[in-house]
Amino acid sequence: xxxxxxIAVDAGLVFCxxxxxxxxxxxxxxxxxxxxxxxxxxxxxxxxxxxxxxxTQATISRIKRDIKERAATSLxxxxxxxxxxxxxxxISREEQDKHASRxxxxxxxxxxxxxxxxxxxxxxxxxxxxxxxxxSHDTPYLQIGESKYGKPILDRILTRDLELDTxxxxxxxxxxxxxxxxxxxxxxxxxLVYRTDTLTLDAPxxxxxxxxFLREVKRSWDQRLKEAFRQMPRFAWAGQWxxxxxxxxxxxxxxx
Numbered sequence: 001x002x003x004x005x006x007i008a009v010d011a012g013l014v015f016c017x018x019x020x021x022x023x024x025x026x027x028x029x030x031x032x033x034x035x036x037x038x039x040x041x042x043x044x045x046x047x048x049x050x051x052x053x054x055x056t057q058a059t060i061s062r063i064k065r066d067i068k069e070r071a072a073t074s075l076x077x078x079x080x081x082x083x084x085x086x087x088x089x090x091i092s093r094e095e096q097d098k099h100a101s102r103x104x105x106x107x108x109x110x111x112x113x114x115x116x117x118x119x120x121x122x123x124x125x126x127x128x129x130x131x132x133x134x135x136s137h138d139t140p141y142l143q144i145g146e147s148k149y150g151k152p153i154l155d156r157i158l159t160r161d162l163e164l165d166t167x168x169x170x171x172x173x174x175x176x177x178x179x180x181x182x183x184x185x186x187x188x189x190x191x192l193v194y195r196t197d198t199l200t201l202d203a204p205x206x207x208x209x210x211x212x213f214l215r216e217v218k219r220s221w222d223q224r225l226k227e228a229f230r231q232m233p234r235f236a237w238a239g240q241w242x243x244x245x246x247x248x249x250x251x252x253x254x255x256x
């Protein structure tokens with residue numbers, strides 16, 4: 001299984017992905033699911049992948065080949081992030097169609113994000129069908145893979161005006177929540193940050209299973225969740241409040 005999340009705020013973009021690939025209980029491997037493309041000062045793209053490993057690797061190989069062979073359409077010639085997502089989706093569909101006669105199971109999805117000089121930085125999610133969507137002001141993130149466990153923290157914390165360090169930490173907590181509930185998602189964890197209008201990528205960060213920082217994030221998050229839970233209103237009080245509310249409603253009906 002896979003989990004990747006991309007965050008788009010005013011200050012820039014954050015990308016976070018795991019590196020665990022499973023083809024059965026006894027076939028667990030490590031593959032990076034994050035790829036970088038671009039020209040310093042002109043354009044930068046980051047792609048993250050989920051789904052069939054053969055399809056995703058073939059798609060990325062085709063993208064690299066188009067750049068190397070100076071194809072008419074490539075990540076070096078597209079004029080927007082949306083056009084880049086359209087190009088990526090087309091290649092993905094072609095790779096999936098090659099195996100269509102062999103049945104299902106070759107689907108892949110992607111997140112692509114970045115910026116071209118003079119254009120706005122954006123993130124896009126590319127579906128297996130090849131079409132794509134982008135983030136919004138109210139939902140400044142996109143997920144692929146095992147998305148449900150890491151979603152609550154993103155919904156509660158992320159806003160467009162946050163600093164990138166806060167967004168990166170939020171992505172790591174989202175990843176930790178996913179790893180806690182799904183053992184098929186796991187380290188190494190990769191994090192990459194892009195700062196608006198710089199047209200250069202920060203050095204990627206990689207957190208292995210023995211990373212002390214990753215362990216500290218987990219310990220701190222677990223501890224603070226438990227502390228917050230202990231401060232919640234007592235259940236008995238909630239029941240008493242409900243009883244009082246029902247009694248008040250009955251009295252109102254009697255007066256009517």
